Amino acid sequence: METAIIKERQTRKFKDVAYFRSEETYTLLPFRFHRMPDGREILVNEIGDYMVVPSGTTARIINREINNNDPEDAVLYEDLVAAFFIAEQAVPDLLEVMATRYRTKKSFLDSFTSLHIFVISLRCEHTCHYCQVSRVTSDKNKFDMSRVHIDAGIDMMMRSPARQLTMEFQGGEALLAFDNIIYAVEKAKVAGEQHNKQITYVICTNLAPLTDDMLVYCKENNILISTSLDGPVYVHDKNRHKPDASSYRLAVDGIHRCREILGEENVSALTTTTRLSLDYPIEIVDEYVALGFRNIFLRPISPYGFATKSVNKNKYETSRFLEFYKTALQRIIRHNLDGYFIREDYTAIILKKLLTPFPVGYVDLQSPAGLINSVIVFNYDGAIYASDEARMLAEMKDFTFRLGTLGETSYEEVFYGEKAQIISEAMLNESLPGCSECAFQSYCGADPVFNYATQGDMYGFRPDNAFCQRNMELIQYIITLMEDDKQVEKIFRSWITGKS
Amino acid sequence: MDVQVTNNVLTVTVDESIYPEKVLLKCLYWYSDTWQLEIDRVHQGRLQITIHAKDDAIVAWEPVSARLKRDLIDFKLRQIVADETRTIRELIVAKAFAYYEPEETPLSIVSDPVGFDPTSV
Ligand code: SF4
Numbered sequence: 001m002e003t004a005i006i007k008e009r010q011t012r013k014f015k016d017v018a019y020f021r022s023e024e025t026y027t028l029l030p031f032r033f034h035r036m037p038d039g040r041e042i043l044v045n046e047i048g049d050y051m052v053v054p055s056g057t058t059a060r061i062i063n064r065e066i067n068n069n070d071p072e073d074a075v076l077y078e079d080l081v082a083a084f085f086i087a088e089q090a091v092p093d094l095l096e097v098m099a100t101r102y103r104t105k106k107s108f109l110d111s112f113t114s115l116h117i118f119v120i121s122l123r124c125e126h127t128c129h130y131c132q133v134s135r136v137t138s139d140k141n142k143f144d145m146s147r148v149h150i151d152a153g154i155d156m157m158m159r160s161p162a163r164q165l166t167m168e169f170q171g172g173e174a175l176l177a178f179d180n181i182i183y184a185v186e187k188a189k190v191a192g193e194q195h196n197k198q199i200t201y202v203i204c205t206n207l208a209p210l211t212d213d214m215l216v217y218c219k220e221n222n223i224l225i226s227t228s229l230d231g232p233v234y235v236h237d238k239n240r241h242k243p244d245a246s247s248y249r250l251a252v253d254g255i256h257r258c259r260e261i262l263g264e265e266n267v268s269a270l271t272t273t274t275r276l277s278l279d280y281p282i283e284i285v286d287e288y289v290a291l292g293f294r295n296i297f298l299r300p301i302s303p304y305g306f307a308t309k310s311v312n313k314n315k316y317e318t319s320r321f322l323e324f325y326k327t328a329l330q331r332i333i334r335h336n337l338d339g340y341f342i343r344e345d346y347t348a349i350i351l352k353k354l355l356t357p358f359p360v361g362y363v364d365l366q367s368p369a370g371l372i373n374s375v376i377v378f379n380y381d382g383a384i385y386a387s388d389e390a391r392m393l394a395e396m397k398d399f400t401f402r403l404g405t406l407g408e409t410s411y412e413e414v415f416y417g418e419k420a421q422i423i424s425e426a427m428l429n430e431s432l433p434g435c436s437e438c439a440f441q442s443y444c445g446a447d448p449v450f451n452y453a454t455q456g457d458m459y460g461f462r463p464d465n466a467f468c469q470r471n472m473e474l475i476q477y478i479i480t481l482m483e484d485d486k487q488v489e490k491i492f493r494s495w496i497t498g499k500s
Numbered sequence: 501m502d503v504q505v506t507n508n509v510l511t512v513t514v515d516e517s518i519y520p521e522k523v524l525l526k527c528l529y530w531y532s533d534t535w536q537l538e539i540d541r542v543h544q545g546r547l548q549i550t551i552h553a554k555d556d557a558i559v560a561w562e563p564v565s566a567r568l569k570r571d572l573i574d575f576k577l578r579q580i581v582a583d584e585t586r587t588i589r590e591l592i593v594a595k596a597f598a599y600y601e602p603e604e605t606p607l608s609i610v611s612d613p614v615g616f617d618p619t620s621v
Binding site for chain 1: 526529530531532533534570573574575577578580581582584585588589591592593595596597
């Protein structure tokens with residue numbers, strides 16, 4: 001027994017390195033990581049906070065090699081604790097805080113479906129080559145939404161648990177059925193008051209049929225205008241063919257008139273990126289700046305409907321889009337550096353997810369997915385679709401995402417019925433193959449309609465999925481830009497605070 | 501981890517106690533668009549990955565095997581974090597949704613006949 005009592009002789013010499021290597025001193029908290037091409041690692045925790053660390057850091061964290069007694073690790077250790085990557089107790093003290101943060105991130109679910117799209121008419125006077133849906137016709141009866149369907153759509157909208165609703169009128173060209181819009185707005189105003197709802201009205205239009213009377217009505221009813229501007233005249237007019245007139249001229253004149261009467265903040269424009277646009281990233285951005293816009297939304301063309309048939313004109317590689325997007329984003333940053341505030345909206349959405357604890361209810365980038373949960377579409381013929389893309393698919397005679405018919409299908413069947421349940425199985429990126437391990441899960445989303453349209457099933461196959469390729473690359477790119485240039489980070493932060 | 505290239509086929513044999521099947525599956529998922537893949541248990545505790553080109557093209561295997569080795573380690577690390585943090589993760593999600601209380605204040609005015617105002621509690 002004597003030997004057992006013999007203690008190691010205490011000495012004053014320096015301690016061995018192993019002494020400083022902390023033993024199981026901390027607990028891992030849930031996080032994922034992504035390896036960047038240069039070897040750096042992006043760590044993202046369960047509540048969406050991120051850190052960029054040198055190569056090999058993840059392995060060191062997991063092997064419990066980060067030692068807060070080591071001066072070289074002290075800052076990293078503190079950052080990891082403060083940002084919820086590791087905890088000093090087995091069950092972290094701040095579990096409640098983490099749960100609340102998680103809840104906040106998902107709180108876009110609280111209000112359920114708020115965006116209701118009414119395809120008020122399918123008629124259009126344009127003949128755009130990439131357009132999936134519209135018809136050049138004067139047959140109002142066949143291609144305008146009937147009053148019966150408008151009434152049923154408003155009834156269904158009033159059943160939404162959301163207090164704040166958005167009623168968006170789309171086409172075809174929505175303004176061709178302005179009488180329908182007036183009817184719908186007047187009906188919705190009364191119903192909204194009865195059901196204690198606040199309704200925001202939006203008209204999506206190419207502005208060509210805009211009249212002063214329409215503007216007066218929009219002004220009186222606080223109706224917002226969302227238009228399309230694809231860039232300079234030689235891009236816009238090629239994308240949006242209008243027999244005997246310049247679509248660009250009509251759009252730009254319309255924007256000026258809308259700004260004058262409705263105010264600048266009530267008019268917004270979206271770009272649709274086509275194969276042609278890919279050659280003009282700088283020119284498109286400069287056009288928006290020249291027209292005084294403070295934001296630009298560079299959207300990739302959707303892979304649905306007629307667009308997929310027009311292979312030569314519309315099928316372009318995601319990598320080409322990414323190249324285009326990065327060039328355009330650099331140009332936008334340049335304008336900001338030169339003192340002109342202009343924000344790119346897709347980046348701003350991702351930034352809000354990266355830099356703030358707030359929920360971002362952007363339909364295309366959320367999990368659970370935005371279709372049904374955030375948006376529902378009432379088509380001109382009364383058909384109800386899970387999203388705008390779902391109705392475009394239906395134009396190709398694929399009714400997979402058709403949820404019912406206005407006036408015939410009950411609210412419960414539409415939102416909680418068998419079809420909604422089947423779709424909802426593929427709505428969570430937390431449980432999709434590939435996404436479940438992906439560091440960018442909380443910034444990205446799930447898009448069953450996109451997966452179905454491009455790959456034939458709602459779950460999708462991530463290794464060659466365009467949605468995945470695009471988002472993985474863009475999220476990484478945005479983080480890299482901020483990490484490598486603090487001036488860019490400052491600009492990006494101004495995009496989400498609105499303060500430069 | 502044993503790596504071999506024979507007849508334009510890459511084989512990687514790993515110790516199952518270090519790289520369990522689920523780690524291989526999660527890792528190789530990202531290779532399955534480009535390569536033909538197989539996973540076999542060759543001996544007790546040894547799993548073998550076989551990779552060949554889908555179109556029989558001659559492949560320079562060096563970068564592929566280097567990437568695969570790195571990816572296997574990365575997916576192993578991911579698995580460790582997932583396993584070690586499963587309970588905490590479940591707790592976070594369960595607590596987050598268990599606390600849901602819609603913010604609703606009574607719409608009608610609450611009368612206060614005995615001087616007790618429930619809205620001030
Ligand atoms: S789609 Fe791709 S980038 Fe998005 S979460 Fe899934 S794996 Fe990650």
